[in-house]
Amino acid sequence: MKIIKMQDTYISKIKQINKNGKYAVLTMGCQLNENDSEKISGMLEESGYTKTDDLAKANVIVFNTCCVRENAEDRLFGKLGEVKKYKENNGTIIVIGGCMMQEKHIVNKLKQSYPFVDIVFGPHTMQDFPKDLYNSIVENKKIEDILDIEGNIIEGMPIVRDDSIKASVAIMNGCNNFCTYCIVPYVRGRERSRNPQDIYNEVLDLAKNGYKEITLLGQNVNSYLVSERKQNENLNLTVKKENGEEVEVNSFAKLLRLINTIDGIERIRFISPHPKDFTDDVIDSIRDCDKVCNLIHLPLQSGSTNVLKAMNRKYTKEQYLNLVEKIKAKIPNIQFSTDIIVGFPGETEEDFEDTLDVIKKVGYEQIFMFIYSRRVGTVADKMENQIDEKVKHERFNRLKSLAEKIIEEGNKKYVGTVQKVLVEGKSKTNDKIYTGRTETNKVVNFEGKDDLVGKVIPLKIASEHMWYLKGEYEN
Ligand code: 5AD
Ligand code: SF4
Numbered sequence: 092m093k094i095i096k097m098q099d100t101y102i103s104k105i106k107q108i109n110k111n112g113k114y115a116v117l118t119m120g121c122q123l124n125e126n127d128s129e130k131i132s133g134m135l136e137e138s139g140y141t142k143t144d145d146l147a148k149a150n151v152i153v154f155n156t157c158c159v160r161e162n163a164e165d166r167l168f169g170k171l172g173e174v175k176k177y178k179e180n181n182g183t184i185i186v187i188g189g190c191m192m193q194e195k196h197i198v199n200k201l202k203q204s205y206p207f208v209d210i211v212f213g214p215h216t217m218q219d220f221p222k223d224l225y226n227s228i229v230e231n232k233k234i235e236d237i238l239d240i241e242g243n244i245i246e247g248m249p250i251v252r253d254d255s256i257k258a259s260v261a262i263m264n265g266c267n268n269f270c271t272y273c274i275v276p277y278v279r280g281r282e283r284s285r286n287p288q289d290i291y292n293e294v295l296d297l298a299k300n301g302y303k304e305i306t307l308l309g310q311n312v313n314s315y316l317v318s319e320r321k322q323n324e325n326l327n328l329t330v331k332k333e334n335g336e337e338v339e340v341n342s343f344a345k346l347l348r349l350i351n352t353i354d355g356i357e358r359i360r361f362i363s364p365h366p367k368d369f370t371d372d373v374i375d376s377i378r379d380c381d382k383v384c385n386l387i388h389l390p391l392q393s394g395s396t397n398v399l400k401a402m403n404r405k406y407t408k409e410q411y412l413n414l415v416e417k418i419k420a421k422i423p424n425i426q427f428s429t430d431i432i433v434g435f436p437g438e439t440e441e442d443f444e445d446t447l448d449v450i451k452k453v454g455y456e457q458i459f460m461f462i463y464s465r466r467v468g469t470v471a472d473k474m475e476n477q478i479d480e481k482v483k484h485e486r487f488n489r490l491k492s493l494a495e496k497i498i499e500e501g502n503k504k505y506v507g508t509v510q511k512v513l514v515e516g517k518s519k520t521n522d523k524i525y526t527g528r529t530e531t532n533k534v535v536n537f538e539g540k541d542d543l544v545g546k547v548i549p550l551k552i553a554s555e556h557m558w559y560l561k562g563e564y565e566n
Contacts, residue, residue, distance in 0.1 A: 095218075095245070095246075095247045095248070097219075097222065098134070098218060098219075098221050098222070098248075101221035101222045101224070101225045102134065102137045102138045102221045104225050105138040105221060105224060105225050105228070106137075106138055106139045108228065108229070109139040109140065111139075111141075112138075112139060112140040112141075112150040112151065113140060113141055113142070113143040113148050113149050113150055114135045114141070114143070114150065114151040114152070114153065115142070115143055115144065115146055115149040115151075115152050115153070116128045116131050116132055116135075116142075116153045116155060117152070117153070117154050119154065119156050119157050119163055119166060119167065119189070120155065120156065120159070120163065120189060121157065121159070122306065122308055122362065123259075123264075123308050123309075123310070124155055124156075124157050124189060124190070125259065126259045126260075126261050126308060127155055127189065127214065127217060128153075128155045129250050129251055129252050129253060130217065130248045130250050131188065131217070131220065132250075132251040133248060133249030134220055134221050134248070134249055135151065135153075136249070136251050137249045138221060138224070142251075146173075146174060146177060146183075147177060147181070149177070149183060150181075150183060151183070151184045151186060151224070152174055152177070152183055152184070152185055153186040153187075153188060154185075154186070154187045154188070154189070155188050155189040156187060156188065156189035156190060156191035156192065157189060157190055157191065158189075158190045158191040158193075158194055158197070158274050158278060158466070159273070159274060159275065159464075159466075160461060161465070161466075162464070163191065164191065168204075168205075171205050171208070175207055178207045179207075184209045184210070184224070184227060184228070185207060185208045185209050185210075186208075186209060186210040186211075186212075186220075186223075187201065187208055187210070187211045187212075188212045188213070188214075188217060188220070189213075189214060190213075190275070190278040190279065191278075192211050192212060192213040192214075193214065193215075193237065193277065193278035193279075194274075194278065194467065194468075198211060198235070206233075209227050209233060209234065210223045210224065210227050210233075210234045210235075210236070211234070211235050211236070211237065212234075212236040212237065213236070213237040213238060213278075214264075214278065214279060215237075215240070215241055215242040215280070216236045216238050218242075218245045218248060219236055223236050240280065241264075241265060241279070241280025241281060241283065243283070244264060244283050244284075244285050246285075246286075246289050255300075255301065255545075256301075256302060256303050256304060256513070256515055256544075256545050257303070257304040257305075257306070257513075257515070258297050258302045258304070258305055258306070259305075259306045259307075259308050260290060260293055260294060260297070260305055260306070260307055260308065261285070261308045262284065262285055262307045262309050262312060262315055262346065263282060263284040263285060263309035263310070263311070263312065263314070263315055264279060264280075264282070264283050264309070264310070265279045265280045265281045265282045265283050265310065266279060266281075266282060266310040266311055267281055267282045267311075267314070267318065268311060268405075269403060270392070270402050270403050270404060271401065271402055271403045271470035271471040271474075272392075272402060272432060272435060272463060272466065272469060273469065274468065274469055275310055277468055277469070279310065281318065282310075282314055282317070282318045283318070284309075284315050284316045284317075284318070284319055286328075287316075287328055287330045287340035287345075287349065290307075290346065290350075291330050291332070291340075291349060291350070291353075294353055294356060295333060295353055298353050298354060298355035298356045301355075301545065302355075302356070303355070303356065303358060303513060303545060304356070304357065304358040304359075304360065304513060305350065305356055305358070305359050305360070306360040306361065306362065307346070307347075307350070307359065307360070307361040307362075308361075308362060309363075310363070311363070311364070311365045311368065312343055312361045312362070312363065312364050313364040313365060313368040313369060313370070313373055314343075314365070314368055315342065315343035315346060316328065316340075316341055316343070317342075317368075320341060326341065328340050330349060332349075332352070342372065343361075343364075343373055343376075344370070344373045344375065344376040345372075345376075347359065347361075347373070347376040347377070347380055347383055348376050348379070348380060350382075351376075351380035351382050351383065356382060357382060357513065357547050358382055358384055358513060358530070358547075359380065359382045359383045360383075360384050360386070360532075361383075362388045363388050363430075364387070364388070364389065365390070366389055366390070366391075366404075366406050367404070367405040367406050369389070369414055369418075374417070374418055374422065375421070377422055377425075378421055378422045384530040384531070384532070385422065385424050385425050385426060385530050385531060386425075386427070386428060386456060386530060386532050387418065387425060387426075387427050387428075388427075388428045388429065389411075389414075389415070389427050389428075389429055390429055390430040391411060391430065391431055391446070391449055391450075391453075392404055392430060392431065392432050392435075393431070393432060393435060393438070393442065393445070393446050394408050394411075394442075394445040394446035394447070394448055394449030395408060395438070395441070395442035395443070395445035395446060396408045396409070397437075397442055398435050398437070398438050398442045398445075401436065401437055401471075401474075402432075402435060403470075408445055408449060412449065412452060412453070415427065415452075426455075426456045426501075426531045427453055427454075427455050427456065428455055428456050428457035428458065428459070428532070429450075429453070429455050429458055429459070430458075430459045430460075430461065431446060431458060431460050431461065431490060432462075432463050433446070433460065433461070433462055433463065433483060433486045433487050433490055434462055434463040434478040434482065434483030434486060434487070435463045435471065435478070436463070436471055436474035436475075436476045436477050437474065437476040438463075438478055438486075443486050443489075446490070447489070450490075450493060450494065450497060451493070454497055454500070455494075455498070455501070456498070456501055456531050456532065456533065457532065458494040458497070458498070460487065460490055460491060460494060462483050462484070462487050463483065495557065498557070499555075499557060502533070502555035502556075502557075502560065503555060505529075505533065505552040505555055505560050506552050506553070506554060506555055506560075507551075507552065508551075508552055509549045509550065509551050509552075510529045510530075510533075510535065510550055510552055510560075510562070511529065511530060511547050511548070511549060512528065512529055512535045512537075512547065512548055512549075512562060513527050513528055513545075513547050514526075514527040514539065514543045514544050514545065514546055514547075514548060515528065515544070516544055517544075523538055524537070524538060524539075525537055525538070525539035525540075525543060525544070526559075527550075529560070533560055534558065534559040534560070535550055535559065535560045535562040536559050536560075536561055536562065537550055537561065537562035537563060537564050538563075538564065539564050543564070550562030550563065550564055551563045551565070
């Protein structure tokens with residue numbers, strides 16, 4: 092709590108000198124990155140800044156970066172070129188935070204080619220942002236605040252959320268898996284789980300503020316508390332609930348059961364689990380907890396046992412398929428979504444066909460597809476059998492066509508059924524049309540009215556379209 096005290100001190104100092112300042116935060120990564128952006132917004136609003144979408148009007152612009160794939164770098168450097176004129180014309184403070192700042196070659200490039208950037212900070216020093224900002228304002232000097240080792244989990248940070256119905260809650264940070272393509276373990280450090288009492292309190296607070304859907308976030312959610320338990324067998328992890336009841340929460344499965352008891356929360360999602368850690372107790376919790384959605388995001392990455400081995404994923408094609416079968420047998424109506432990487436070093440045509448085969452067998456609701464991107468410092472980057480760009484793109488296009496066919500096919504099962512839909516708001520393009528999502532995360536558009544927003548309502552599905560379903564609401 093010491094850090095939060097220090098943060099409060101600098102927040103009050105900024106408030107004293109800040110005159111109607113405006114800020115913009117540009118989020119460039121995953122949902123954890125979005126959750127961090129909400130905390131950056133929280134610190135800025137506590138310091139007296141208000142949000143603007145107009146970069147020309149902002150006094151502080153923060154880029155919250157990602158480094159999972161190369162195109163994120165191109166986007167950052169492109170955008171920096173664009174904001175340079177604001178720096179020159181208005182003296183805007185330019186800040187870059189997030190995972191990419193843990194990469195030394197990127198920070199060096201920034202220093203060399205983008206010297207107008209005022210502050211850079213990494214994911215382990217985000218909580219010190221008010222101090223860095225204050226020092227930058229009063230001393231007008233460049234600040235680099237990056238820690239090589241991971242910091243502790245910081246509780247009690249201010250947060251301004253983007254949405255009023257759905258919220259994300261980080262339950263752990265870091266990753267111990269070292270998949271050979273992935274940079275995350277190098278930039279986010281080892282796994283650290285939050286105390287279950289802190290998570291419970293945060294979700295309880297969200298429920299009291301009217302939030303209906305919670306997404307539990309972590310690089311590997313089903314390793315929740317695994318490292319902590321290894322380090323200390325006698326770890327006391329009891330959570331005191333609002334009604335005074337005390338429950339032990341020492342695993343992800345038990346955390347799901349705890350969150351399921353919070354009144355007001357109607358839906359629970361989680362991303363991402365690792366197939367190798369998908370234990371039976373987690374499957375049982377999903378089956379037993381009525382609020383846990385019947386969609387599991389289960390990253391496959393590749394359907395080839397050889398490629399999976401080179402990726403260090405620690406499961407085979409058969410083990411993945413058996414896991415899916417086991418889950419389907421235990422949980423009626425369960426659906427899956429996944430992540431796929433094409434063009435990993437050494438991937439043969441046969442390996443790629445194994446990926447297509449798994450996709451056909453599982454029949455996913457949603458597939459996130461990525462072309463393999465070399466990341467400096469990872470094991471796969473040093474592999475000599477890199478795949479030709481043309482082959483990568485050709486496979487990506489074949490994967491995309493199959494994925495669209497599978498999704499279209501899967502959409503048909505909804506027509507004529509009644510789905511529970513959480514109504515999120517009005518459509519951006521048509522005033523009469525409202526939009527929401529099924530438990531399986533399918534978008535449903537329908538003619539509705541304002542007082543349905545934030546409610547879970549039954550909708551009859553009239554037709555399916557590639558990216559949405561059309562629903563009918565009966566009063
Ligand atoms: N290249 C392409 N995709 C990647 N991902 C992670 N690292 C890479 C990389 N080097 C994908 C994985 C992961 C998702 C978040 O991003 O599919 O599940
Ligand atoms: Fe990007 Fe990974 Fe960091 Fe998320 S955790 S912001 S995906 S690098």
